[in-house]
Amino acid sequence: MTPMSGYLLLSALLFSIGLAGALTRRNAILVLIGIELMLNAANLNFIAFWRYGPHPEALTGIMFAIFSISVAAAEAAVGLSIILAVYRHSKTTDLDQMNSMKG
Amino acid sequence: MPEMIDQIFVLLKHWLLAYVPAALQPIVSAVLSVVPVLVAFPLLFAITTVLERKGLGRMQNRYGPNRVGPFGILQPMADGIKSLTKEDIIPRTADQVVHFLAPVMLVIASFVVYSVLPIGKNMVLANLNAGVLFFFAVGSMVELSVFMAGWSSRSKYSLLGAMRAIAQMISYEMPLVLASVVVIMAAGSLSTVAIVNMQAGYTGIWPRWYVFTPWGLTGFVIFMIAATAESNRCPFDMPEGESEIIAGYYIEYSGFKFALFFLGEYLGMFATSAMAITLFLGGWAAPFSFLTWIPSYVWFFVKLLIIIMAFIWVRGTLPRLRMDQLMNFAWKFMLPLSIINIVGAGVWHLIPAGFTRWLIDSLLVIVSCVLLSRGIRRGKSFHVRTYRFAS
Amino acid sequence: MTITFLLLAATTITGTAAAMSLKNLVHCVLALTLGLVSLAALYLQLGAQFVGFTQILVYVGAVAILAAFAIMMTRSAEPAVLTGSSSFRVSGALIALVVFAVLGWAVWSGTGALAVLGPEPEAPVNEIGVALMHRFVLPLEIIGLLLTAALIGAGILAMDETRRTK
Amino acid sequence: MNWIVRNLWLVPVLPLLAAGISALAKRKSRAMAASLAIGSMAISFLLSVWAFAHVLLLRSNGQATQQVFNFRWFQFGNEWLSLGWILNPLTAVMLVMVTFVGMLIFIYSVGYMEHDDNFTRFFCFLALFASAMLGVVIANNLLLLFMCWEIVGLTSYLLIGFWYEKPSAAAASKKAFITTRIGDLPFFLGIVWLYAQSGTLLFYNNGAGCLESTSINHLLTQPTPLGFCSATGIALLVFCGAIGKSGQFPLHVWLPDAMEGPTPVSALIHAATMVAAGVFLVARVYPLMSAHSGIATELTTSTALQAVTWIGAITALFGAVIAVAQFDIKRILAYSTVSQLGYMMMGLGVGGVAVGMFHLITHAFFKSLLFLGAGSVIHGCSGEQDIRRMGGLRKLMPFTFATYTVGMLALCGFPFFFSGFWSKDEILHAAHSWNISQAPYYMGAFAALLTAFYMSRQMFYIFGGKSRLTESSEGHSHSPVSPDHSSHHGSNSPHESPKVMTVPLMLLAPVALLLGFFGTPAWPWFQSFLDATQLAVDFGALSEGSMLPVMLSSSVIVLLGLGIGWWIYGRRPIKSAEAPDNLGKLSPPLFTFLGHAFYVDALYGATVINLNTQLSKISDWLDRWIWNGAVKTVTNIVLGLAHLDNFLDTHVVNSGFDEGCQSVSRSGQILSLLQAGRIQGYLKIVAGAGIAFTLLLLWKAKI
């Protein structure tokens, strides 16, 4: 069990936890958080591969992680504002009730 | 000899370390460097409470506490004992776990921040090369604890106070970070020790602190304003505006937790002012070349005290800002100004030293100040405030 | 497989699992912050200091607070009655499990070859800065643009309708 | 070309206008309709007199008495169809006659139709008829003439069938219309042929008209497959139209039945004007008729004229013979008209335009006089038309009796005083001097004898003896339906007609008397007027040539006829209505045979009608079984095909297609479940896809 596979396993677990959350929870915010988790799992992979990868000095893993963090932040912001807008309109954050584009 | 005094604590630590078995070396050294910080700053907190109350009193033509101990020196002891002995009431509907965690997390976050501040020459707990980033990262944990406090006590006032505090802190975190970016650009490194070293040295007797450069000065002013807002002090003490929402998010706390909140708040204040010192006022550097014989940590604490006095002074004069004015000020004045300041710093580095550089930068800053101020005042026709109830 | 890694992994997993399973949303967010902080610690342990601190600054500082605000604004803090039909939840969990199994198998079988343990690469911040400015300057600009767009977009989306249509 | 010629069109148009207005008017506006008709007729009469004076003026100062006004009607292709009207002595005379007689009859019918509901409609038709007749008279274009000719036919149909409630009247009007149409068809063919040959239908178009020498010569040179030249052919065809309209021999059947119409109609149309239209037509196209390749100057008769003569003679004899055995007062007069028309045709054939026209004019006056007299008799006898139920009216209706006797004597041609004598004599004289054969003369003379006989029979029936009206009037009156003779007068005894009816009689009587003197051989003003020859008073002419013997013989004939009439009917008038006719007693079968007009109707019925019905039966059979059958079979085939197609469509194509659609929509149903809007559902699909791909990747990497 090399240290790297430990990290990869951890990120896989994180990813599946995020996915499970996204799939099972009904509240839109929780789904969003689940997606954030999946993104973090990906980040962990990047850093793990950077750390144990062949060319750490190229810093690509880190760059990728930084960019993905910023994108995730932007995405979270927009996602939450969308949820707010939907809530203001249809007074619910329950995903099952948000199934129609009408209105 | 002055060198020895300057490094007295470092030597002391090393001396003590010698007695510790090698295995425990790292842990003990960590403990030895952490404990003085844990002791020094709460003491400073105590002193500041007294200073503050006496200072405010004096400003309002009255004495200030002078009953406990000579000239009220022992007042903090009394406060401490009072807060310890007071009964710690937890509201029934409160969320016990989060309620308890909130102050703890606040204090921890506040203390962890000190690890990166250089109190004296090579007296810094952790010399991270991303020190400033660490400072802001951990600083932002404070907001979370405020939210936990506000929400967990399940009362309208506390939640309202918490929301206001968070909104304010987030709004002012931006100018704070951008103001520090200016210094990082100049110093070329994120590590606080490097920044201080960049400001060491004197030209003639004048120190080469960043505050003496036009962008440095504006940066410093922006930093201090943002700092006051960050620590919810005086002109920006909306969150615990006593007159409106009775002490904001720590309303449901009493006894020791209440004291912890106070401690956290003051520590936050000291931390940001310490960062201001490291960034703009040359950290532990002496103000004049001929004064270097005074130990570095003394200068640090002197500057800190001066800044604290400034805080108190500001608290004595300025009335509380309204929420929308506060937010407008942050987003429409501070943020643009700090961005322009960054441009100014950039320009500063491009132009060779000399009068033109000064002229351009100061002009840039002054013009933008005037324009932005007019921008703020433009919309402000003083009319009866209309309330919009939460939809 | 150092102790700290195991410890941090455990905290991350408990944090995230709690985040995904707790009923009270605020607790979820707090558990999430715990998970994310421990993840940041993992980054530090891996030597990527800058990423760890940005992770804390971005996620704990901003995203968690944003989620908390969102929860407050959409009144989901009150204990909502959990009506999810069990089959719905079970199928979700099952699929997640299958995904984990597949990934785990992939990791287990795949990374055997890359077990090289290079010297601990350290990435000082200024190197990152240099790399950002030279090789990755285009993504940086694009990210800048993206972030401003997201800022404005989120602002407008969440703005109160009456003010927006004025 | 002065004002009257240019505005001659006013003459027909005014009555047309009157007809139009009264047509649109309400039934109640009776006074307006009457006054409009009479007024327009009066104005037309004045204009006609003006035209007559204009022609006299032209004659007196020696100019050409014929003036023409043509105008372009419309263009088809690059040719222009132009119409026009003509003013020459023939037109002038006819204009005056038609307008004068028409006006009198209009005035008369005001009184006669007083109690009729459709008063305005009657006057509208009368005005329309008058305008059409005047149109025929002044037309300078054969097509215009033909158009007016058709309108005249129409109005005769309308007027005969005026009381259309009476089935007999409706049948009579239909009969009249159809028989005249049969005559008009060849007439139209003639027109077309003429147009084809001569290129224009204008009579006189300063040289280019079809009746002018150039086109006549051209026509003469055109041979026809039947041997005679096209001129003769066209003439014969045109003459057929005249036969139909004037009720000559083969097509005369409609005239007696036309008596169903009100008496003024009979008087105006079936005595004076319309029937004369045929004669006028022949007179108008006389140059065409008389054209023959022989020597133009000498009056050798062309084949067309010979035909006219023969037809005329036969009709004259035929009409007279039948008239003897009739009992209806108006039928007797109708058949006498038929025979007189025969006389006119014979006159035209043998004597030329002047002879025929002179008899036409005189006949118009005394025949209208007789008809109006008969009308007042009927009016007096409150609708009774059967002479056997009349009698003894000479004391009861003195005015009518007096004017009636004048008319009767003029008709018979009583020597010297009456116009009928002079005009008939002219014809007999011309017939006598006809170079082809003497038969027409003898037929004419015998006809004159019979004329005198049946007229005197009629006189004695109506006016002689005692009145037989009282016995049977309440039994059944001959025409129960005719509204105007209802026993409105309260007392059934006959009485004199009102002033408005007797005044026209009083006016017509002297004209009937004096008109003859205009055409006597001694002072032939009328002939010279028509032939545009010099006029000279010459009493010698009376005695020169065969004139004197012809006159003597005719007067003897007339007197003989009257005597026989008095002998049979005057001495012993029948006592009761049912008593057999005196002549009938002599030879009952012959009498009844003549009574039914030689059973010509029956003959036609048997032949033409029968043929028609047979033909219709055959065509009906054909239509029902052959064509219908064919169509039915075809429909059946199509139906079969349709059923087959339907079966195929529903069971094979449709159901197949439906199955297809069903399956598509079912699968659509299933697929739509995927798209149910549940976001997590989509996420699961993505996750599944992710798993599949990774497995694929790994599995591929494995091998």
Place this chain on the structure above:
Amino acid sequence: MLGEGILKGLTETARNFLGSYVSKDRLTTIQFPEERLPQIEATRDFPFLVYDGTEWEAGLRCVSCQICEKECPPKCIYIEKSKDKKPDATGKLQFYPTTFNIDISVCMSCQICVEVCPFDAIKMNVEFEMSSEDRFGGLLLRKEQLAKSNEYYNKIHPTEATAVDAALAEERAKAEAKARQTTEAKAATPAPMATPEAGETK
């Protein structure tokens, strides 16, 4: 210019701050229990009864006419009239109150009782530290606690007391003159009856 107001404010507080150390009169606060502010002359807290001479029971000026009881807005005075009479300062026999209670927890120190008292028997005291443990009894002052000497009155309200004393003295002088005239008249008129005169106490 932005911040102008702030600077002015800061200078103001700075002046206050430094001023407080430099000029004494800035700090007007006094350390209460140790230092006290001289009371102004017209302070008034709760009423007290004035008595002349040394013996409070006899010298009470109050003749229990009960006007103050009626006039008192919060009704905190309770008087019971005596049956017998005692001679007052001018020697005239007057009633005196057997019990005279004032409930100072109710009294609102409006000084109406002083104004309406025809005999200047009731004045306002300056004593304010009258807290007690017992909420009811402790705050109900009886006649004994209320009675204070005239000298005390002169001490706490000097100007007012002297004016009142002068008026009383003049009144007594007039009464004596009249008494004298009556005695002379009696003397002049040998009216035998001699009423024993109350001892005139000043």
